[in-house]
Amino acid sequence: MNRPLRSNDIPLGIPCSVTSLREEANSVNQLEISLIRAIVQEDRGAMAQLYDIYYPRLQRFLVGIIQDRELVAELINDVMMVVWQKAAGFRMQSLVSSWIFGIAYRRAMDGIRKDQRYRTVLNEVPRQTPTDSSLNESITARDLNVFMKVLTPEQLAVAQLTFEFGYSYPEIAQILQIPVNTVKTRMFHARKSMQKAYGLGVTDK
Amino acid sequence: MSSHEEVLEFLPWFVNGTLNEREQSMVNDHLQGCRECNEEVKVLLETSKLFHASPEPSPDLFGQARSEFLQQLQGRRERRANWARRWMIPATMAACLVVAVLIVSPVSRQEESFGTLGNSASSSGHVIQLVFQPDTPEKSIRSLVLGDQGHIISGPTAQGVYRLELPLDKDPQWVLERLRNHPDVQFAELEASP
Structure with a gap:
């Protein structure tokens, strides 16, 4: 058996030391807090700066849930307008990014519930197990779409916030406004669905 | 677990x-x-x-969305400015009107009740200006006034002055004398005739 893996072994180019990761997050958050303070003073330059930082991140996040880039672009503008309007109400009790991702998630879920266009797009995308899966085959970027199709929007959000954006499970609970145990449950089911799609991963409890 | x-x-x-x-x-x-x-x-x-490995955003969509967003921001600012311009003049005029009404009407009413001792009023009989001792009960005031068969036509003013109108058949000097001797009366004076 190989040496057991430790978090420091993770070969992803992601900052793996928890301390350095947190320090980086704090530093980014400080910059973003200064932008939010300027936005409260109606500084449109600061708003444009925050928009430039968040558009790519929100797009990656929301495309998973909504799966239509044009709708996502429209949704991001809604989200950023909420940020502009509500900046004065942001109490600094969470990371700026958690606050913005939380707005984005709720807007996306509202869209799915209320807006026919969102439902049309989602209905066009078959959420089913792919037939060309191959056991233990290395996963490639091409397969991201497959993952998106086998996970529900709620499961995908948890998976993205964990793997792509590096949030802890308590932070994800805060962003999605759900209990910590629900985060873990959604992740468990997401892993099960990915396992079904690829024959990889988590075993039954 | x-x-x-x-x-x-x-x-x-x-x-x-x-x-x-x-x-x-x-x-x-x-x-x-x-x-x-x-x-x-x-x-x-x-x-x-x-x-x-998820794909980066399309630059075209980003540019278009960004431009639309900044236009929306600008639009909101202009709408707010227009709204302010549209409502500023009527709002200022309305405020001025309210202030003018407040200035003119209450003070004009107050001027009646804040009469000075030398004030005269048109009344059919003699008018006595009267100041009671502080804390004089209303019952005593009423009893004094009715005893002379007069009636209070105004007051009290800010200085506590009542104006008591007497019936034409009453001798004002006699009433004045009686009031001045009463322990609840601080001041009593006949108003000058118009």
């Missing part, structure tokens, strides 16, 4: 490096002897790699 199941649940956040120290230490200890969890970590690392 067994330690194995608990660790299995933590693994996604072990891989992204966000577990707290206690949880991380628990996972590390468990990984020393659990082949299944080691395999699961490998799968999760692959999964994580996949999510990091």
Whole structure:
């Protein structure tokens, strides 16, 4: 058996030391807090700066849930307008990014519930197990779409916030406004669905 | 929940490096002897790699959306400015009108009641200006006034002055004398005739 893996072994180019990761997050958050303070003073330059930082991140996040880039672009503008309007109400009790991702998630879920266009797009995308899966085959970027199709929007959000954006499970609970145990449950089911799609991963409890 | 199941649940956040120290230490200890969890970590690392490989946003859509957003911001600012311009003049005029009404009407009413001792009023009989001792009960005032068959036509003013009108057949000097001698009366004076 190989040496057991430790978090420091993770070969992803992601900052793996928890301390350095947190320090980086704090530093980014400080910059973003200064932008939010300027936005409260109606500084449109600061708003444009925050928009430039968040558009790519929100797009990656929301495309998973909504799966239509044009709708996502429209949704991001809604989200950023909420940020502009509500900046004065942001109490600094969470990371700026958690606050913005939380707005984005709720807007996306509202869209799915209320807006026919969102439902049309989602209905066009078959959420089913792919037939060309191959056991233990290395996963490639091409397969991201497959993952998106086998996970529900709620499961995908948890998976993205964990793997792509590096949030802890308590932070994800805060962003999605759900209990910590629900985060873990959604992740468990997401892993099960990915396992079904690829024959990889988590075993039954 | 067994330690194995608990660790299995933590693994996604072990891989992204966000577990707290206690949880991380628990996972590390468990990984020393659990082949299944080691395999699961490998799968999760692959999964994580996949999510990091998600495509970058399309520059065209970004540029268009950004431009629309900034226009929306500008539009909101202009609408607010227009709204302010549209309502500023009527609002100012309305405020001026309210202030003018407040200035003119209450003061004009007050001027009646804040009469000076030398004030005269048109009344059919003689008018006596009267100031009672502080804390004189209303009952005593009424009894004094009715005793002279007069009636109060105004007051009290801010200085506590009542104006008492007497019937034409009453001798004002006699009434004045009686009032001045009363312990509840501080001041009594006949108003000059118009």
